[in-house]
Amino acid sequence: MGMMKIPMVQAEPDFMIHGVLKYHAFGQELWISDTTVGAWIITAALLIIGFIVSRKLKNVDESDTPGMFQCALEMGMEALENMAQGILGANSKRFLNYIGTIFLFILFCNLSGLLGLRAPTADFGVTFLLGMFTFFIVNYQGIKNRGVGHFTSLFQPVPVLFPINLIGEIANPISISLRLFANLLSGVIIMGLWYGMMPWFAKIGIPAALHVYCDLFSGAIQTYVFCMLTMVYINDKME
């Protein structure tokens, strides 16, 4: 029986996280990966944009008719306020800062795939941290608003359900972080496979359509869902 040769594509698709710089701390070998670098770039970009925009808006003369730039910003801010108002109601003002911050950060991270960065949110370390922020805020609000009732509510309606309630509470941050991570990772893998394994003529035009779906559509929807679910979880603990 002759050996069966399976034709294989030789090009190695590349979508993994790469280390940039190795350092030692606490007796461990640690890496600064391109996730870290991407997050730094995005943080710097957000800081610069925020600085420029706030400077520009401070210099606006109040008697003038607002320009295009100011109108666009106010529309975005109003959309964010309406989103928070719809779920959190009267409490929306208190959480608007946090929601706006993570909204901008996740949105910029998701869209950074368009600029050639590896999206930082396609690393479970980043999304799990964001999920843990949500977890701590939700539980802080629960303890603040209900006191001991926050813990006794785990035994409602019957004490037998305690393990299921506990798992339900712990699963929340894991599920929202895994959702964001898996969506972005699937986008990164699809783009990596396409760029790494397709012949040259398939790389003209078609990747644009894939980028629109994987980066723009999926990224924007997941940003919206993450912020929405964070607010829904917070609102559950407000009464």
Place this chain on the structure above:
Amino acid sequence: MNISGQDFIYGCSAIGAGLAMIAGIGPGVGQGIAAGQGAAAVGRNPGARSDITSTMLLGQAVAETTGLYGLVVAIILMFVKPFG
């Protein structure tokens, strides 16, 4: 053709990854139902189109989660090699 134990494990991982993606059926059906109901709702009340669309997309994105768990399991099976 000699198949070593390691090759056997890689082959089984690939089969397992394929089986894990059967999880894609559930979200497909669920999202389809949500989209159909959304279309029916827009037909009944075209004025509420934007509200219906945003609610539908939110529900679909949440329903997608189970499929994404299957995807994560498949990716781990494919790319996390247990023996080097």
